[in-house]
Amino acid sequence: MNVSAETAPALEELRARASALDTADPLAAQRERFVLPDDIVYLDGNSLGALPAAVPGALADVVHRQWGTGLIRSWNEHQWWQAPLRVGDLIGRLLGAAPGQTVAGDSTTVQLFNGLTAAARLRPGRRLMLTDPGHFPTDQYIADSVARLLGLEVRWVAVDDLARCLAEQGHEVAVAGYSPVDYRTGELHDMAAVTSAVQEAGGLMLWDLCHAAGALPVRLDELGVDLAVGCGYKFLSGGPGAPAFIYIARRHQAAVDQPLTGWNGHAEPFGLSGDYTPAPGVERARIGTPPILSLLALEAALTAFDGIDMEQIRAKSLSLTGFFTDCADTLLDELGFTVVTPREPHRRGSQVALRHPDAYPLVRALAARGVIGDMRAPDLLRFGVNALYVSHRDMLTAVRHLREAVAHGEHRDPRFLRRAAVT
Ligand SMILES: Cc1ncc(COP(=O)(O)O)c(C=O)c1O
Known part of the structure; x- marks a missing residue:
């Protein structure tokens, strides 16, 4: 890769730092728990x-032995029935x-619908739901739909304005979803303070x-969070469309009245009664027959976390994102990029976002160079770091390629301008 004479010493310094950080990285060996092409x-x-390397073998076993040979017996013999709770606990x-x-x-999305509705039903008489106007679209759509179904009103309040809103109308708030x-941007909010x-x-x-x-560590029990939801396919690496999850604090479980009253959440599913009696514990959050192949792929994927503490993951993730930002400051100066992720470690999650007017074609040009990030409209390049398989060297390689792609105008190639279905 070409580097101008003036950046060569800075690049050398970054290279030495990356190498020292990777050598001292206690999680470096975890990359072997994943199947990743060497040139990506x-x-x-x-x-x-x-x-995760554990997934293909586990799935092959589920398909060939458990399903192929065990047939319907595997619901009992391989504890398929218990999988939603077993994976939930993991x-x-x-x-x-x-x-x-x-x-x-x-x-x-389904878990959000269930969770928001159940939460609002636990606070009858309160007419407001609070959510972030910058929330992921599905969270906004579901909040709006739940509010219409229950006759509530959504207030779109940014986290920074929450204190003011709560001081004025807190007594009317049933549930806040954030x-x-x-x-x-990757900005991390103060979960304890908001909760x-x-x-x-x-x-x-x-x-x-x-x-x-x-x-990152989220400490749901310690913070006394009421409900939480999330997906299985991002940092949990459960695979495309992996099952999501819902957390319902134990103190609420007996009172939770969830709207999707499927037979798997019944107290006695095989009693086949026409009347719905919810299971006593968190089992009531089950809905219909679970996607066993995906669920067991997720279960195998979660072994990548065996023996690892979330604090270790957080420490490495912050080191990676901090180093990425340093590389961007040094190598992308005056190339039209702005780092939008907060620089203070306690205010950033596990990604770095850069703003650039040509974000989309740049992400495509980078991918052609073997560096895969993504774009969020209209102008953000996002680089997520999973501390289990990303190195400091990867950070420097990514930023160097970005610099080269811009310098050579590769993003102006018409094939990178055409939007694919998924950006
Ligand atoms: C915050 C957030 N919520 C929800 C979703 C997606 O919901 P679903 O898993 O139902 O597609 C995403 C997807 O990126 C997300 O970022």
Whole structure:
């Protein structure tokens, strides 16, 4: 790769830093728990996690032996029936949730619908739902739909304005639905402060953990969070369309009245009664027959976290994103990029976002060079880091390629301007 004479010493210094940081990295060996092509720098694990090495064999066993030979007997013999709770508990460990509070299944969108509705029903007489105007679209659509169904009103309040809103109308708030990490900028909000502010006003707190689960410690039990949902396919690396999860704090479970009253959540599913009696615990958050292949792929994927503490993951993730930002400051100066992710470690999640007017073709040009990130409209390049398989060297390689792609005008190639169905 070409580098101008003036950046050569800075590049040398960055290279030496990357090498020292990677040598001292206690998680470096975890990359072997994933199948990743050698010639790819994968910085899109915040959209679709890489393939954990344990998954192909586990899935082959589920398909050939458990399904192919065991047939319907495997619901009992291989505990398929218990999988939503078993996988839920594995996820719960990563979320600081004691067993018996998390269920895996369905999509984040479905879990959001169930969770927001159930939360609002736990606060009858309160007419407001709060959510972020910059929230991921599905969170906005579902909040709006739940509010219309229950005759509530959505207030679109940014996290920074929450205190003011709660001071004025907190007594009317039934539930607040927020994400700790802004999916575009990677900004991390103070979960403890937001949770207690909402609860002090008498409302319930529901967190969407899509960009936090498996990426950073969230301490659900310790913070006294009421409900949480999240997906299985980003930092949990459960595969495309992996089952999502819902967490319902134990203290709420007996009273939770969830709207999707499927037979799997019944107290006695095989009693086949025509009347719905919810299961006593978090089992009531089950809906219909779970997608066993996907669920067991997710279960195998979660072994990538065996023996690893979320604090270790957080420490490395911050080191990676901090180093990425340093590389960008040094190598992308005056090339039209702005780092939009907060620089203070306690204010950033596990990604770095750069603003550039040519974000889309640049992401495509980078991918052609083997560096995979993604774009969020209109002008953000997102680079997610999964500390289990990304190195500091990857950070430097990505930024160097970005510099070269811009310098050579590669993003002006017409084939990179055409939008694919998924950006
Ligand atoms: C914060 C957030 N919530 C929800 C979703 C997606 O919901 P679903 O898993 O139902 O597609 C995403 C997807 O990127 C997300 O970032």
